[in-house]
Amino acid sequence: MSDRPASQALFERASAVLPGGVNSPVRAFRAVGGSPVFIARASKARLISADGDEYIDFINSWGPAILGHGHPAVIEAVREAAMGGLSFGAPTALEVLFAERLQKLYPSLEKLRCVSSGTEATMSALRVARGFTGREVVVKFEGCYHGHADHLLVKAGSGLATFGVPDSAGVPEAIARLTLTLPYNDPEALRAAFASRGKEIAAVILEPVVGNMGCVPPEPGFLQLVIDLCREHGALSVFDEVMTGSRLAPGGAQERFGLRPDMTTLGKVVGGGMPLAVYGGREDVMRTVAPLGPVYQAGTLSGNPVAVSAGLATLAELTPALYERLEVLGAALEEGLRAAARDAGVPACVQRVGSMITLFFREGPVRSWAEASGSDTKRFARWHGEMLARGIYWPPSQYEAAFLCAALTDDDITRTVAACREALAAT
Numbered sequence: 001m002s003d004r005p006a007s008q009a010l011f012e013r014a015s016a017v018l019p020g021g022v023n024s025p026v027r028a029f030r031a032v033g034g035s036p037v038f039i040a041r042a043s044k045a046r047l048i049s050a051d052g053d054e055y056i057d058f059i060n061s062w063g064p065a066i067l068g069h070g071h072p073a074v075i076e077a078v079r080e081a082a083m084g085g086l087s088f089g090a091p092t093a094l095e096v097l098f099a100e101r102l103q104k105l106y107p108s109l110e111k112l113r114c115v116s117s118g119t120e121a122t123m124s125a126l127r128v129a130r131g132f133t134g135r136e137v138v139v140k141f142e143g144c145y146h147g148h149a150d151h152l153l154v155k156a157g158s159g160l161a162t163f164g165v166p167d168s169a170g171v172p173e174a175i176a177r178l179t180l181t182l183p184y185n186d187p188e189a190l191r192a193a194f195a196s197r198g199k200e201i202a203a204v205i206l207e208p209v210v211g212n213m214g215c216v217p218p219e220p221g222f223l224q225l226v227i228d229l230c231r232e233h234g235a236l237s238v239f240d241e242v243m244t245g246s247r248l249a250p251g252g253a254q255e256r257f258g259l260r261p262d263m264t265t266l267g268k269v270v271g272g273g274m275p276l277a278v279y280g281g282r283e284d285v286m287r288t289v290a291p292l293g294p295v296y297q298a299g300t301l302s303g304n305p306v307a308v309s310a311g312l313a314t315l316a317e318l319t320p321a322l323y324e325r326l327e328v329l330g331a332a333l334e335e336g337l338r339a340a341a342r343d344a345g346v347p348a349c350v351q352r353v354g355s356m357i358t359l360f361f362r363e364g365p366v367r368s369w370a371e372a373s374g375s376d377t378k379r380f381a382r383w384h385g386e387m388l389a390r391g392i393y394w395p396p397s398q399y400e401a402a403f404l405c406a407a408l409t410d411d412d413i414t415r416t417v418a419a420c421r422e423a424l425a426a427t
């Protein structure tokens with residue numbers, strides 16, 4: 001591995017024109033110190049940096065690249081669509097095919113709409129939920145991330161069932177007060193919230209398996225409780241499957257767990273690496289969306305033909321064999337990392353669901369943000385740097401799940417575990 005002169009030079013130039021040198025904060029490596037690796041290109045499970053170094057990729061563009069980079073069928077679909085024109089601002093057959101395909105995979109999507117980012121999907125879904133119910137309060141959970149819309153950048157106020165406070169400058173308190181933030185995996189807190197404010201709640205939004213505080217699975221019964229309490233109180237359950245959608249199963253976490261939420265958001269994998277996301281759900285709810293109903297939502301590039309082609313080509317590759325392969329790879333990595341931490345005598349736990357995995361630098365299990373945030377982030381940062389120096393590109397934050405792609409080989413996993421042993425010894 002080089003000491004990254006090209007990346008360093010690019011980062012200096014980038015910092016002169018972009019805030020923090022990046023277009024999305026986590027890329028700046030602030031949580032682990034140091035400066036980011038600039039990527040020149042990628043192929044299968046490998047990233048090649050501007051310095052010419054090769055890395056085994058455990059980010060996969062933060063989820064989308066489930067097939068690995070540059071899958072021939074996806075590239076060919078994109079090429080073919082692009083030759084026919086990049087964008088028309090008029091309906092196309094491709095977006096109909098895409099919507100039909102998604103509806104087969106996700107029966108809860110009785111009607112759906114394409115947008116261009118996960119943020120737009122969750123923001124729109126909640127506007128629709130408010131429009132449909134005529135209520136204003138939204139419930140979310142600490143440690144879940146749903147994009148950067150104002151009313152979702154909110155943290156818990158003091159005490160349970162109190163209204164939230166902004167988690168970002170620029171978010172008006174008047175908006176934050178409409179968001180109620182509860183601890184994940186806490187049925188009592190959820191019941192209490194509905195008991196005290198049930199008539200005001202428009203929707204409960206959650207990650208059905210959390211990836212955005214590291215990988216945290218739902219406790220048995222928690223997701224069903226969300227669905228049931230919403231139904232009982234006239235609120236809508238919104239599964240934000242932007243990360244888990246078509247990653248944990250072809251039909252997402254809702255297929256994996258056999259659940260049917262009122263609304264769902266998708267992005268990442270279903271967009272095949274292009275700017276494409278989706279929101280949708282119950283027919284009666286989605287009928288409130290313009291031009292049928294009074295909830296306005298629109299997009300110049302929504303359902304873009306090139307993006308939709310990448311999504312369709314990706315969805316076509318999602319066979320049972322692919323998920324079995326990811327499971328085998330994931331289990332091998334999980335066991336390897338766990339054994340490495342145990343042998344090194346480092347307090348740690350490995351949590352994994354399918355191809356989402358986190359090595360938490362604390363004893364487990366981790367069930368909530370209160371528990372996740374007790375991790376030794378300094379040790380994680382040192383470990384991350386040592387992994388990077390050994391050609392392993394792990395997410396640069398303790399609180400981001402790592403992703404496996406189907407292009408990984410058994411040897412890649414062996415190399416990653418060996419690097420982890422050395423990295424732990426060096427931290």
Ligand SMILES: *Cc1c(COP(=O)(O)O)cnc(C)c1O
Nearest residue numbers: 117118119145146147240242243
């Ligand atoms: C990534 C993510 C989002 C935001 O998607 P963007 O495309 O980055 O706007 C929303 N929800 C979840 C669960 C995510 O993982």
